[in-house]
Amino acid sequence: MALLKISEPGKRQSAINTKPAVGIDLGTTNSLISSGYRGNIEVLADTSGQFLLPSVVRYGKGVRPIVGWMAKEAAIGDPQNTVSSIKRLLGRGTSEVENMPQFEQYTFDASRDEGAPAIITEAGVKDPIQVSADILSELLSRAHDYIGEDIEGAVITVPAYFNDAQRQQTKEAANLIGLPVLRLLNEPTAAAIAYGLDSKEEGNVIVYDLGGGTFDVSLLCLKKGVFEVLATGGDTALGGDDFDYILSNWIAKQVYSDENPILEERGRLIAYANSVKHHLSLHESADLEFNNWRGSLNRKEFLEMCEPLVKKTINTCRRVLRDASLSVEQIDNIVMVGGSTRMPIVRQALESYFGRAPLAAIDPDKVVAMGAGIQAEVLAGNKSDNDFLLLDVNPLSLGIETMGELVEKIIPRNTTIPVAKAQEFTTFKDGQTSMIIHVVQGERELVSDCRSLARFELGGIPKMVAGAAKIRVTFQVDADGLLSVVAQELSTLKMSEIQVKPSFGLDAKAIEEMLRSSHQNAELDMELRAIKEAQIEGRQLIDAINSAREIDGDLLDELGHNHLDNLMHELSENISNGTIEEIREATERLNRVSSDFAASRMDLHIGHALKGEAIDNIDR
Ligand code: AMP
Secondary structure, three states: OEEEEEEOOOOOOOOOOOOOEEEEEEOOOEEEEEEOOOOOOEEOOOOOOOOOEEOEEEOOOOOOOEEOHHHHHHOOOOHHHEEEOHHHHOOOOHHHHOOOHHHOOOOEOHHHOOOOOOEEEOOEEEOHHHHHHHHHHHHHHHHHHHHOOOOOEEEEEEOOOOOHHHHHHHHHHHHHOOOOEEEEEEHHHHHHHHOOHHHOOOEEEEEEEEOOOOEEEEEEEEEOOEEEEEEEEEEOOOOHHHHHHHHHHHHHHHHHOOOOOOHHHHHHHHHHHHHHHHHHHHOOEEEEEEOOEEEEEEHHHHHHHHHHHHHHHHHHHHHHHHHOOOOHHHOOEEEEEOHHHHOHHHHHHHHHHHOOOOEOOOOOOOHHHHHHHHHHHHHOOOOOOOOEEEEEEOOOOEEEEEHHHEEEEEEOOOOEOOEEEEEEEOOOOOOOOOEEEEEEEOOOOEHHHOEEEEEEEEOOOOOOOOOOOOEEEEEEEOOOOOEEEEEEEOOOOOEEEEEEOOOOOOOHHHHHHHHHHHHHOHHHHHHHHHHHHHHHHHHHHHHHHHHHHHHHHHHOOHHHHHHHHHHHHHHHHHHHHOOHHHHHHHHHHHHHHHHHHHHHHHHHHHHHHHOOOOHHHOOO
16 A cells, blocks of 8 residues: 655654554564654563563463463463464454464364354453454553553554455454554555655665564555555565574484484474574574584575575565566665574575665564554654654545446545545435445446445435435545445435455556556546446436326327337437437437426426425425
């Protein structure tokens, strides 16, 4: 989603901010919280000085959930009641997750098959929203201790590829603990903000995020102050753990002349390999000692054994660039996120591929939380005039289908969000009691050339003549890009609504393609729209005359009826097969001839009204 910068008017920065806000990186493995309460953005530590909070929750009978390091340690002894990696379950259904190997230790509540996956624990059934809320609550208590007063709200980061349901459930988790969400922010955008890249005029940024178990690459484009995610890529099963695994196999081979040591040694070997890997991030070589074996390993040798992994990540970067039709020379900055980007072998590989050193000054574990914290300060109004507020823009127009399969745009493209706009519509047929609201996205004039987002029905419209009912359709896009559409009949106030995420499944390439086709077809679309409108007008006239004849047909003699029949037949023929001029002319002829009939009806009804009949009853 594109982001637009605007300055926040009239706000002065005070030494101590008045509205405490926090930034939260709610991660799969670890979570962090940051605050700008004391002037600079700081990532908050727990009482033992740890910034990372393992995203692990242990549920026990009759006790409060335990979140973080203690829960992580308990996971080995009590796997059924200790929930980790819950972020992977957000927005999914039970049947989808039951077969995911990393969740095989849990028992899911089968009665909730259609709903969110719920894990059966000693403390009852826990779904992903509840578990995420428990993690948020632990982070928040850290912020309360630091700030000492109530938190105004939070910016919470989510992966760029998160869909509507996943975003919605992240918000619900915050709602559950009464934490107002100022904004959900894409993780790569947060990292770019942490490096202040949003203050530049333009540029392309690669955000390379290599954690313990996952790898994500995002390509962001900053143009005239607008941030857009151009392409994303990654591997949900590639991370630092794989480096540990390869290194542990190598050590096993040296120690036992066998890559597959007895099972009890596996865990110890992996932990040892992990410490060697960390050592090699700081030193050129490491002296090794495991059981009675001694040896050494240098960075070059480590790179040789892990090269396939590093190459895999570079290939993903290549694919992301290709998807966005950009070359390496067009990349202005590379931002490092995730603990595994501390490995010099990773940084070197990136530098040699992109031809420039990646940005690595900020701790790669904290960078996303820092960006979220900066954004939270701005959204809470704690920043000066010189600071900018990042706002999303709506990349494609949003509208609804009207008669003749035409699109009526309600929120035009590039409108800054959040935004709400309303427009009134009416019924097409006499006595129409319901209407389908078909929400579409795109720049073209015909529904079939746009993207269909949702359909819902508004029923209970009181019976009236065509065109008399008033239906107000309100489109509201919130700061996270969620669209709610409400349709309301204004006399009864009956309403119906739906929520959709217009950006779901839509990448930058698709947006570009939709814009390109709208430019290419602009003229053709205008003609098509004009002919459709002429056809609708013609059809409406025929319908109106038919219903008037049903009521007051005796005002016409046989000749009059025949004359109208002929002209209506001629107009119908032209609506089906004629040119726009022929339709307009036939409509005009029918209009002229039927106007005498309309005048006689008017006289008759005015006469009735003068006799005391309510005008409202006339056209029933
Ligand atoms: P994250 O999921 O972002 O917290 O990343 C965790 C991964 O980063 C683990 O595989 C760690 O072993 C790895 N990691 C953290 N610090 C270092 C370091 N100094 N050198 C190499 N890998 C590291």
